[in-house]
Amino acid sequence: MAETNGAAAFFTASDGQLVPSADASSPWAPDMMHGRLFGGLLARALECEQAGPEFHFTRLTVDLFRNTKLEPVRVETQRVRDGRRIRVADATVFAGDTPVARASAVLLRRGEQPTGTVPATKGWDAPTPAELGPARVDFTGWSPPFDVWLLNAEGEMTDDWRANGTRRSWVRDHHELVTGESMSPFVRVALAGDFASPLANYGDKGLEFINADYTLTLSRLPLSDAIGMQSSGHINEDGIAVAECTVHDTSGPIGFCTVTAVCNPITH
Template identity: 50%
Template sequence: MSAFFTQKQSELVPAPHARGPWSPDMLHGRLLGGLAARAIERRYAQPGLHLARLTVDLFRSSPMVPVTVETSLIRSGRRILVADAIISTDQGPIGRAGAVLLRQGEQPDGAQTFVTPAWDSPPPDGPPPVDGPTTWTPPFDLWRVTEWGKPGSGRAWLRESYQLVDDEPLTPLVRAALAADFASPLSNVSTGGRLGFINADYTLTLARLPAGELIGVETTGHLSADGVATGQVTMHDTAGPFGFCVVTAVANPLGFGGR
């Protein structure tokens, strides 16, 4: 299957399946986080330096046009590296990301007073279910562990089914960055299945990188007031939890997909 983007000189040209759920001519915001993670990892990754935080600002909707990603080094110290990425089209910037990479070292002695437990949702053992006719089909494999739009914590397993750029293998970091955007619909869905808020950003924090292709997302919080919301999820793989994602979101009038 073709990738979401094809590299043509400095531009990344989106394929038709790179569109989002809001409009057939709107690029999916989750891909901006994946492109930012890819660019920062390719430019600044080094042995022993772990990308521990990625904040992706989704401040402008983009049509399905070529994009560019430019990175800049903010700080390179002995134990920390901070870098930014700007995602743009010929109409200007459409998103940005900030990353913190931390130097790995010896684990401190002593047990923590609280550690997030592993969830009790086994990984799927078959192909994802096929939903009925919809206006938009997710371009990734999705297994809903809990029923969509029902009260309580939501859970889902995800697996990417397309490469991000050309035939490049997806790295664990890029997989995590793509899956993290699902924190918004999972934490912000209303009873009945309507998405009452659309996210303006997300922040992914990683104690370690995910292992394997499957990533689980579990709602662990939602708060909202006066049309502004924040939600959080725990990120899992088949070995256990590996990180968190927090989103901020704004009230989503029916049928509106812009920011």
């Protein structure tokens, strides 16, 4: 797994709450919690309280409907449906008594693989992080507390978010989410899912859309610490955008991530 390099965790568990560190801040404001961390906390709670060895987290939708300051939060989960082949569960992040984000997860029971062939998404030819070398540290005026490799259509590292054509990236967390806990593959990909929005929504005047949610659909969990994304679509009208990315690990494609976003201009 990825080295933490002595970096502080994003949260510390204390008296039933999760206390954020300074690294949990958002690029939108230094005293605002980063929305991607809600996805990680929701996935962590769902995995801890609602998972089963025979079930796979096939879909995770994270709704980011309210900002919160860097203050303690807690997560509650609820099982909505428990059938023979499908399990549905919800989770909510609270800041005090106020809900600030929620998730819905669908878990499907693993079974025998069909023998027929269906046209499938092909793997990409992007170089791996090991082949690319050190990640970029600062690429938009904000130094992310995770590793990012931004690639152009030719698979070369770049700082140009405004480039046309296929956009690709690798993202790798090197902080623990919660002090003393190893980050699971499900939590890792849930954290990375939020990155689909800037990758697909960045325009020639900067990031003018901020995502309201993201949905991961996963055929399997990642086998590598680095999560790859390739932007595969963006449409916008009347200040509202929808976008999608294909999600990879270093072994190949594992699923998709779709986002909805609303106009909120910010330039770099």
